Every structure is written in structure tokens, then in C-alpha cells.
Amino acid sequence: MKIIVINCGSSSIKYQLFDMDSHVVLAKGGVEKIGLNGSFIKHESNGKKVTLEGEVVDHQAGIEYILGILISREHGCISDFCEINAVGHRVVHGGEKFKSSVLITDEVVKQIEECIQLAPLHNPPNLSGIYAMKSILPDVPQVGAFDTAFHQTMPEHAFMYALPYSLYTKYAIRRYGFHGTSHRYVSERAKELLGEQRTQKLITCHLGNGASVAAIINGKTVDTSMGLTPVEGLVMGTRCGDLDPGIMTYVMEREDINRTGINSLINKHSGLLGISGVSSDMRELETAAAEGNQRAQLALDMLHYRVRKYIGSYAAAMGGVDTVIFTGGIGENSDSSRYEIAKGFEFLGLEFDETKNVGVRGQEKIISKDGSKVTAIIIPTNEELMIARDTALIVGGKQ
Numbered sequence: 001m002k003i004i005v006i007n008c009g010s011s012s013i014k015y016q017l018f019d020m021d022s023h024v025v026l027a028k029g030g031v032e033k034i035g036l037n038g039s040f041i042k043h044e045s046n047g048k049k050v051t052l053e054g055e056v057v058d059h060q061a062g063i064e065y066i067l068g069i070l071i072s073r074e075h076g077c078i079s080d081f082c083e084i085n086a087v088g089h090r091v092v093h094g095g096e097k098f099k100s101s102v103l104i105t106d107e108v109v110k111q112i113e114e115c116i117q118l119a120p121l122h123n124p125p126n127l128s129g130i131y132a133m134k135s136i137l138p139d140v141p142q143v144g145a146f147d148t149a150f151h152q153t154m155p156e157h158a159f160m161y162a163l164p165y166s167l168y169t170k171y172a173i174r175r176y177g178f179h180g181t182s183h184r185y186v187s188e189r190a191k192e193l194l195g196e197q198r199t200q201k202l203i204t205c206h207l208g209n210g211a212s213v214a215a216i217i218n219g220k221t222v223d224t225s226m227g228l229t230p231v232e233g234l235v236m237g238t239r240c241g242d243l244d245p246g247i248m249t250y251v252m253e254r255e256d257i258n259r260t261g262i263n264s265l266i267n268k269h270s271g272l273l274g275i276s277g278v279s280s281d282m283r284e285l286e287t288a289a290a291e292g293n294q295r296a297q298l299a300l301d302m303l304h305y306r307v308r309k310y311i312g313s314y315a316a317a318m319g320g321v322d323t324v325i326f327t328g329g330i331g332e333n334s335d336s337s338r339y340e341i342a343k344g345f346e347f348l349g350l351e352f353d354e355t356k357n358v359g360v361r362g363q364e365k366i367i368s369k370d371g372s373k374v375t376a377i378i379i380p381t382n383e384e385l386m387i388a389r390d391t392a393l394i395v396g397g398k399q
């Protein structure tokens with residue numbers, strides 16, 4: 001069975017084509033700058049990487065471009081579209097409607113459209129990908145995998161905000177959480193690697209440009225750091241994370257900025273970038289801090305401190321923790337961040353092993369001491385594979 005996984009952003013489409021029988025990624029890549037000058041596609045197949053330029057006006061054209069390259073004689077890996085058995089789409093917001101991945105029907109499309117208000121920047125491009133695939137491959141089944149779905153098991157006391165209850169009933173204002181597919185992948189992988197006994201209470205740290213932590217008991221999220229939108233929680237590349245809500249109105253008044261301005265401030269100009277004034281990128285910040293830039297160092301300290309606070313509070317919320325998982329670009333690659341976050345947790349039963357941790361990038365590895373009551377482990381995430389697996393199960397009629 002061949003499955004293509006599609007992730008449509010506002011001006012990009014990422015894709016991976018899986019052969020589920022041989023467990024091989026046949027092709028992967030992305031179209032960037034859709035609707036802008038200088039669109040291009042980066043494509044990798046048969047061990048060859050190419051970058052091709054071409055005008056891509058919208059997502060429909062982007063999907064046509066991707067499918068075209070997949071069947072092209074020079075760069076392709078299949079001979080006909082009919083070899084594609086199913087399509088899996090990443091969909092950011094599923095509201096309270098979707099608790100797991102689903103087969104996309106007209107009714108499901110309508111429900112995803114109804115969630116647009118909760119994710120006005122993300123759901124419309126996700127839907128564009130679905131519309132495009134439907135028009136080009138009308139007979140191929142499509143599946144939606146939602147970033148929010150895995151966290152739908154959170155109890156009410158964790159997902160409610162202490163606002164008037166009517167805001168929940170009128171507008172569905174509550175905490176949803178994101179990165180669900182990643183938290184689910186690493187939690188399931190941890191169970192395979194460490195066994196059930198050591199993975200009953202998990203804290204999964206997805207630390208990338210966007211970042212979130214989840215508390216998971218027996219495979220079910222009980223709390224997570226992102227909220228109604230992906231701005232809440234950790235200090236991120238350009239997002240502020242947790243904030244005194246009173247700051248919003250204060251800054252709006254003092255700086256004379258409106259709703260759009262404050263939205264842009266907390267989403268695009270805050271976090272590591274806003275604090276350091278240097279960059280939102282961890283590698284650049286690590287370099288700047290090593291050269292003595294104090295604001296870069298402050299940004300790093302704030303990021304690490306906030307993750308530590310979440311780990312501590314989730315351990316308290318769950319009444320303990322068996323394993324702490326690091327994933328995402330920073331979690332998988334930055335040994336100094338992992339050290340700064342996980343050191344000094346002996347009181348929780350976590351004995352971090354500096355030697356095992358040093359220099360590890362992008363590989364599965366236990367980084368706590370042998371015999372540590374709590375395990376710390378790096379597990380590179382693989383959201384695309386998770387979506388492909390869901391798609392195969394649903395299309396195969398097993399879910």
C-alpha cells in the first residue's frame with residue numbers, strides 16, 4: 001500500500017510518499033513560497049535530491065506539481081497516480097469534534113470548516129490540500145489526522161480556563177493542545193522501547209520552533225502546555241508562551257496597537273527572538289551565548305526554566321513520572337538544552353547521565369543513568385509516519 005502524507009501550511013506543502021508494505025519512504029520534499037515570487041520544490045527520491053523552480057500560484061497547483069514530479073521519469077518513483085492508495089492530511093485544529101484520525105467525507109470537511117474560527121491561519125491551508133487532492137484524485141480515500149485529537153482525553157479541570165463558563169458554551173474557548181501526533185508517536189515508541197512498566201506516566205517534551213509538553217498516563221494525555229491556540233505554554237522561537245493576560249490590554253493601551261498588532265507581537269516577535277534580539281533559532285542563540293551575548297543567554301535560561309517548571313508541575317499533577325522524553329529539533333539535537341532542563345531532578349528520581357547525553361543528535365537514546373528510577377530518553381519524532389499508519393489502518397478498515 002502506498003500512502004502520501006500531505007502537510008499544507010499557508011505558503012508551503014510538505015509531503016512524504018510511504019510504501020507501507022516495505023516500510024520505505026519512497027519520496028519526500030516540499031513546495032515553498034506558494035503564491036509568492038520564486039516558488040520552488042525540494043524533492044528527494046531514490047537517494048537523489050533536487051531543487052526545481054516553478055510558478056506555484058496556489059495549493060491546487062502545488063499538489064499538481066508534487067504529483068507531477070512523483071510520476072516524472074527523471075525524478076519520480078511511481079509510474080501512475082493510481083499507485084497511490086490513500087492520502088493522509090495533517091489538520092491542525094479539530095476542535096472537540098475529532099478525538100482521533102478519520103476518513104474524510106463531505107461531512108468531515110464541513111466539520112473541519114467549522115473549526116476555521118479556532119485556527120484561522122492553519123485550517124484553511126489544510127483544507128486547500130484536501131480540496132485539491134479530492135479534485136485530482138477523486139477516487140482515492142483521504143484521511144485527516146488532527147494535531148488536537150490526542151489531547152482530547154484531558155479532563156475538564158485541565159482543559160477549562162477560569163473564565164465565565166458561557167465563553168466555553170458559546171465559543172468553545174478551552175484548552176485543546178497541539179503537536180498531538182508527535183506526542184502520540186513518541187509515547188507509543190517509548191512503550192515499544194522501554195516496556196509498559198516504565199511508560200505508565202510520561203512527560204513528553206516536544207521542543208522545536210513551536211514547543212509543548214504533555215503529561216500522559218497509560219497512553220492518554222491528561223494535560224498539555226498549549227491551549228486554545230499554540231501560543232500558550234513554553235517559551236518558543238517567536239511565541240511568548242505563558243503570560244499574565246493583563247499584559248495584553250496594558251501593552252495595547254501603552255503602545256496604541258490593535259488586535260492584529262498584539263497578535264503579531266505574541267506570535268511573531270516574542271519568545272527567543274523577542275528576548276535575545278538575535279534569533280529565534282536555537283543554533284544561532286547557542287553560538288551568540290557562547291560568544292558572551294547576555295540576552296541570548298537569558299533567552300536560553302528562560303526556555304530551560306519554563307520546561308523545568310512544566311516537568312515539575314506535571315510530575316506533581318500525575319503523582320510521579322516514569323519517563324521524560326525529549327523530541328523536536330531542540331530536544332533531539334541540543335545536548336546543552338537537555339542537560340539544562342533535566343539536571344538536578346534527583347529529588348524526582350531522575351538521575352541524568354551527562355556522558356550519555358553529550359553530542360547525541362537525532363537518535364533514540366536513553367540519557368539517564370542505569371538504575372535511575374525515572375528514565376530520560378531522546379526519541380526523534382515522526383509525525384508523517386504516524387499519519388501514514390493511521391491512514392493505512394482507516395483505509396484498511398481496521399479502525
Ligand code: AMP
Pocket residue numbers: 207208209210237280281282283284328329330333334361
Ligand atoms: P523544529 O521546529 O522541530 O524543526 O526545530 C527547530 C529548532 O531546532 C530550531 O531552534 C533549531 O535551531 C533547533 N535545532 C536543530 N538542529 C539543532 C542542533 N544541531 N543543535 C541545536 N539546536 C538545533
